[in-house]
Amino acid sequence: MKAELGYCSLLLLLLTVDVWGQQSRPRPRPKPPTTRRPPKKEPEPKEPTDFPPVIIGPPSSFPDCPRECLCPPSFPNALYCENRNLRKVPVIPPRTHYLYLQNNYIDSVTADPFNNATELKWVNLGNNRIRSIEKQVFQKLPNLLHLYMQRNLLKEVPSNLPAGLEQLRLSRNQISKIAPGAFNKMKDLALLDLHHNRISDSNLAKNIFKDLKNLVQLNLAHNILRKMPANIPNSISQLFLDKNNIEEIPQNYFKDFTNLAFVRLNYNQLTDKGLPKMVFNISTLLDLHLAHNNLTSVPLFNSHLEHLHLNNNNIESINGTEICPFTLSEDVNDPDHVPRLRYLRLDGNHLTPPIPLDVIMCFRHLHSIVI
Numbered sequence: 118m119k120a121e122l123g124y125c126s127l128l129l130l131l132l133t134v135d136v137w138g139q140q141s142r143p144r145p146r147p148k149p150p151t152t153r154r155p156p157k158k159e160p161e162p163k164e165p166t167d168f169p170p171v172i173i174g175p176p177s178s179f180p181d182c183p184r185e186c187l188c189p190p191s192f193p194n195a196l197y198c199e200n201r202n203l204r205k206v207p208v209i210p211p212r213t214h215y216l217y218l219q220n221n222y223i224d225s226v227t228a229d230p231f232n233n234a235t236e237l238k239w240v241n242l243g244n245n246r247i248r249s250i251e252k253q254v255f256q257k258l259p260n261l262l263h264l265y266m267q268r269n270l271l272k273e274v275p276s277n278l279p280a281g282l283e284q285l286r287l288s289r290n291q292i293s294k295i296a297p298g299a300f301n302k303m304k305d306l307a308l309l310d311l312h313h314n315r316i317s318d319s320n321l322a323k324n325i326f327k328d329l330k331n332l333v334q335l336n337l338a339h340n341i342l343r344k345m346p347a348n349i350p351n352s353i354s355q356l357f358l359d360k361n362n363i364e365e366i367p368q369n370y371f372k373d374f375t376n377l378a379f380v381r382l383n384y385n386q387l388t389d390k391g392l393p394k395m396v397f398n399i400s401t402l403l404d405l406h407l408a409h410n411n412l413t414s415v416p417l418f419n420s421h422l423e424h425l426h427l428n429n430n431n432i433e434s435i436n437g438t439e440i441c442p443f444t445l446s447e448d449v450n451d452p453d454h455v456p457r458l459r460y461l462r463l464d465g466n467h468l469t470p471p472i473p474l475d476v477i478m479c480f481r482h483l484h485s486i487v488i
C-alpha cells in the first residue's frame with residue numbers, strides 16, 4: 118500500500134498550493150526572462166576574499182540600469198540582479214517595482230540605494246548573507262507587498278517593516294528575537310514564514326500575532342517552541358508547527374478559528390495526555406499531520422477531515438467505533454453521515470493488518486490507508 122504514498126503526498130502538496138493560490142489576490146507579475154544560473158555549483162566561499170568577481174550585465178538601453186543588473190526593455194518595472202556575486206545592493210532606479218537580488222553575497226542592506234525606489238512592490242533578497250538592515254530602508258518603501266529574505270543570517274525580525282506588506286518570508290535565518298509589536302500594523306499580511314529559525318516560547322510576546330487580521334499562513338516549523346503559540350488570529354487557514362518540542366495543545370486552543378484547514382505538527386513530543394479529547398473537532402479542518410510524535414491512540418476528529426497523518430507514533434490499536442464521528446447505527450444512506458476521510462497514514466506504529474471492519478464501515482470514502 119505504500120506505493121500510493123508518493124502520489125498522495127504530491128496530491129497533498131498540490132492541494133496546499135492550490136488553497137494558497139485561491140487565498141492570495143491576483144496581481145500582475147512580470148514574467149522573468151530566462152536568466153542563466155552558473156552552470157555548476159562551486160563550493161560556497163567562506164571568506165569575503167574568496168568571493169568570485171561580480172558578474173557585469175549586458176549593456177542596457179536604460180541609462181539608470183546598474184551595470185551589474187539586467188534591465189529588459191520589455192519589463193521596465195523589473196530589475197534583475199540575482200546570481201551576480203554582488204556584495205552590496207546597487208542603486209535602484211525609481212521605476213523599479215520588482216527587484217531580484219537573490220543568490221548573492223550581500224551582507225548588509227543600507228538605505229541609500231533605495232532612496233528613490235519608492236515604487237517597489239516586490240523585493241527578493243533571499244540567499245544572501247544579510248546580518249543587518251538599516252532602519253530607514255523600509256520607511257521609504259510604502260508600497261512594498263512582498264519581502265523575501267529567507268536564507269540569510271538575520272538574528273531578529275527587521276524593524277519598521279511597511280504596514281502594507283502581504284508576504285514576509287524570513288525562513289532559514291537565525292532569528293531568536295522578535296520585538297514586541299513587530300507585526301502590529303500589518304493588517305494585510307497574509308503569509309508569515311519564520312520556519313527554520315531559533316524561536317522559543319519566550320521569544321514570542323503574548324500578542325505578537327494578534328493584529329495580523331488577514332493572516333492565512335503562519336509557518337513556525339523547525340524552531341524550538343515547547344508551547345502552541347498564543348493568540349493566533351482566527352483568519353488563519355494554514356498553521357505549520359512541525360519540528361518543535363510541543364508536548365500539548367491547550368483545551369479549546371482551536372475553538373475560535375473559523376478558517377483553519379491545514380495543521381501540521383509532525384516531529385513534536387505530543388502524547389495522548391497532551392491532546393484534550395475534542396481538540397481536533399474542527400469542522401473546517403481538511404488536513405492534519407501528527408506524524409513522528411508519541412501518541413498511543415488515534416485522536417478524535419471532525420467528520421469533514423480528509424487527510425490524517427499518524428505515521429511513526431506508538432499506536433497499538435485502532436477502534437473504528439470509537440473514532441467514527443458518527444455512531445454507526447445512524448442512517449448509513451444519508452450522505453451527510455459519511456465521514457470525508459480519504460487518506461490515512463498509520464505506518465510506523467505497532468499495527469498489523471487487516472484493517473478492522475468497523476474502520477471500513479465508518480470511513481466509506483477512505484481510498485488509501487497506509488498501515
Ligand SMILES: *[C@@H]1O[C@H](CO)[C@@H](O)[C@H](O)[C@H]1NC(C)=O
Binds near residue numbers: 211232233
Ligand atoms: C533621487 O531623487 C532626487 C530628487 O528627485 C534627485 O535629486 C536624485 O538625483 C535622485 N537620485 C538618484 C540616485 O536617482
Ligand SMILES: *[C@@H]1O[C@H](CO)[C@@H](O)[C@H](O)[C@H]1NC(C)=O
Binds near residue numbers: 399419
Ligand atoms: C464536534 O463539533 C461539531 C460542530 O462542528 C459539533 O456539532 C459536535 O457536537 C462536536 N462533537 C463533540 C463530540 O463535541
Ligand SMILES: *[C@@H]1O[C@H](CO)[C@@H](O)[C@H](O)[C@H]1NC(C)=O
Binds near residue numbers: 386411431
Ligand atoms: C513515548 O512515551 C513513552 C511512555 O508513554 C516513553 O517511555 C518514551 O520515552 C516516549 N518516547 C519519546 C520519543 O518521547
Ligand SMILES: *[C@@H]1O[C@H](CO)[C@@H](O)[C@H](O)[C@H]1NC(C)=O
Binds near residue numbers: 438439
Ligand atoms: C471498540 O470500542 C467500542 C466502544 O467503546 C467497544 O464496544 C468495542 O468492544 C471496541 N472494539 C474492540 C475490538 O475493542
